[in-house]
Amino acid sequence: MAILGAINPMLSVGLDGDNAWRLADYVKRGGYTALRRILEEKVSQGDVINEVKKSVLRGRGGAGFPTGLKWSFMPRSFPGDKYVVCNSDEGEPGTFKDRDILRYNPHSVIEGMAIAAYAMGAGRGYNYIHGEVWEIYQRFEEALDEARAAGFIGNDLLGSGFSFDLFAHHGYGAYICGEETALLESIEGKKGQPRFKPPFPASFGLYGKPTTINNTETFASIPYIMNLGGESYLEAGKANNGGTKLFSVSGHVNRPGNYEVPLGTPFATLLEMAGGMRAGRKLKACIPGGSSAPVVPAATMMDCTMDYDSISKAGSMLGSGAVIVMDETTCMVKALERLSFFYYEESCGQCTPCREGTSWLYKVVQRIEGGQGRSDDLELLASVTTNIMGRTICALGDAASMPVQSFIKHFRDEFAYHIEHRKCLVPVDVQRAGSGFFTATA
Amino acid sequence: MLTSESLKRIDREIAKYPADQKQSAVMAALAIAQEEQGWLPSEAIESVANYLGMAPIAAYEVASFYNMYDLRPVGKYKVSVCTNLPCMLSGGVDAGEYLKQKLGIGYNETTPDGLITLKESECMGACGDAPVVIINNRRMCSWMQPEQIDKLLAELK
Numbered sequence: 001m002a003i004l005g006a007i008n009p010m011l012s013v014g015l016d017g018d019n020a021w022r023l024a025d026y027v028k029r030g031g032y033t034a035l036r037r038i039l040e041e042k043v044s045q046g047d048v049i050n051e052v053k054k055s056v057l058r059g060r061g062g063a064g065f066p067t068g069l070k071w072s073f074m075p076r077s078f079p080g081d082k083y084v085v086c087n088s089d090e091g092e093p094g095t096f097k098d099r100d101i102l103r104y105n106p107h108s109v110i111e112g113m114a115i116a117a118y119a120m121g122a123g124r125g126y127n128y129i130h131g132e133v134w135e136i137y138q139r140f141e142e143a144l145d146e147a148r149a150a151g152f153i154g155n156d157l158l159g160s161g162f163s164f165d166l167f168a169h170h171g172y173g174a175y176i177c178g179e180e181t182a183l184l185e186s187i188e189g190k191k192g193q194p195r196f197k198p199p200f201p202a203s204f205g206l207y208g209k210p211t212t213i214n215n216t217e218t219f220a221s222i223p224y225i226m227n228l229g230g231e232s233y234l235e236a237g238k239a240n241n242g243g244t245k246l247f248s249v250s251g252h253v254n255r256p257g258n259y260e261v262p263l264g265t266p267f268a269t270l271l272e273m274a275g276g277m278r279a280g281r282k283l284k285a286c287i288p289g290g291s292s293a294p295v296v297p298a299a300t301m302m303d304c305t306m307d308y309d310s311i312s313k314a315g316s317m318l319g320s321g322a323v324i325v326m327d328e329t330t331c332m333v334k335a336l337e338r339l340s341f342f343y344y345e346e347s348c349g350q351c352t353p354c355r356e357g358t359s360w361l362y363k364v365v366q367r368i369e370g371g372q373g374r375s376d377d378l379e380l381l382a383s384v385t386t387n388i389m390g391r392t393i394c395a396l397g398d399a400a401s402m403p404v405q406s407f408i409k410h411f412r413d414e415f416a417y418h419i420e421h422r423k424c425l426v427p428v429d430v431q432r433a434g435s436g437f438f439t440a441t442a
Numbered sequence: 443m444l445t446s447e448s449l450k451r452i453d454r455e456i457a458k459y460p461a462d463q464k465q466s467a468v469m470a471a472l473a474i475a476q477e478e479q480g481w482l483p484s485e486a487i488e489s490v491a492n493y494l495g496m497a498p499i500a501a502y503e504v505a506s507f508y509n510m511y512d513l514r515p516v517g518k519y520k521v522s523v524c525t526n527l528p529c530m531l532s533g534g535v536d537a538g539e540y541l542k543q544k545l546g547i548g549y550n551e552t553t554p555d556g557l558i559t560l561k562e563s564e565c566m567g568a569c570g571d572a573p574v575v576i577i578n579n580r581r582m583c584s585w586m587q588p589e590q591i592d593k594l595l596a597e598l599k
Contacts, residue, residue: 172473207463
């Protein structure tokens, strides 16, 4: 895959699939000029952070927290070790943008991390890369070698006296490690179970040292912000939603893939860029921000623009920008069953409400899908979700609950039909045709 | 019991972390041990733990927590197919069924000749390429329609 389309792009400008990821290509399109300028002109740490604040860059991993503000939490004058960590543990179902950033533009992440390290006085960094994308990990290691040889990372960057070294850490299959404190535990060589917060990583992070963790796309955006200026970056998006964003469009569209568009772009435009609905079928629902985000029915979705505020107003979350498109061939019970299985599988087992609750959610949705649903099952599911939410250390419990609540809220009739008639409202052969598996090659 | 080649690779991983944080290399070291032996018998986990100066149980905790470690023997090729929702919408589940039918085995089973183990997998972060299959944790195969699956199986024979 590649980045298939864009409107006023930044991150994907000048990319040419597998042919333009090397250092020389990145430098040719203006790469490392931001880092070089900051080091040569000795721009103050505060000025770098202010520029990021002005851009209103919001964390691209899912939470949408303002990046500049996060950076300002780091104790800059703290004399000991400090770390910057990149979260490339991209495992939120529907999300596949960081993979393309690391594959086609890895040096933007390296430069962004070096600038971040400078601004926060960190001497060392790690990029935690999702286990399933081994080839991407290998490429990132190669990019690190190139950057080290050119003096963009390592000791005494470009003769500035500032040192920053950066390494890649390869994950090995655990969704929970996308949670930032679980990710830190994982780098420390432990099972990835989230930590209690506070203390937050800015005061007690990797190896107990002050640490800032940002998503891959967040770091990749930093050089562009420094070159353009924070205000211009903000204007490229819309108020309170600075810049462009990569959206991973999957599911029932003609051209699944990544699309870079300004925040605030209408959903309808994005859908059109992705080739429209597969076989011209009708949109039924959309999960706009990765599988943990509440599902949004078609009519509401068609009125949304793709930014944090609009999607939030529609009762969901922009999350990681993973747009899962479902057409009328989708059985919503089956869709929810698969998501519930995922959270049940991936709960780390640390908190009882999540460990037990995700198992209940899956088993009850499974029996409804299997024609064994009971008349009070929808109430039971509601009760389990309220007993999980807000009672766990991390957000996985909430992430497992929100799909259940939103699917039932918006498609209650379909669940009720399943329970009453012990079968699906959408005939099985229609569902099967929707995936296009046997017809695509015909 | 790990080969010197594996130990050399593990040393390169250890060097990424502060000198007093060797344990940070445990994930990579277990992956290297698994690559060498095909799966992770207790002895391999213990060797890794001893080499890194950590308790064997701590290494076992890691090996049993992350999905891509195999604590039981698998076939020469472990074929994992993603069936999570975004993939399902584009044929991930169908691809899994097709593989089962072609191989005559179910998930978590191995063909009688020991060649292929089939696994159902969670999100690989490649939903736009659905259906997606990974061979031995390393090689990702995209857009696996029936024709591509047939080709892959012929190649693995």
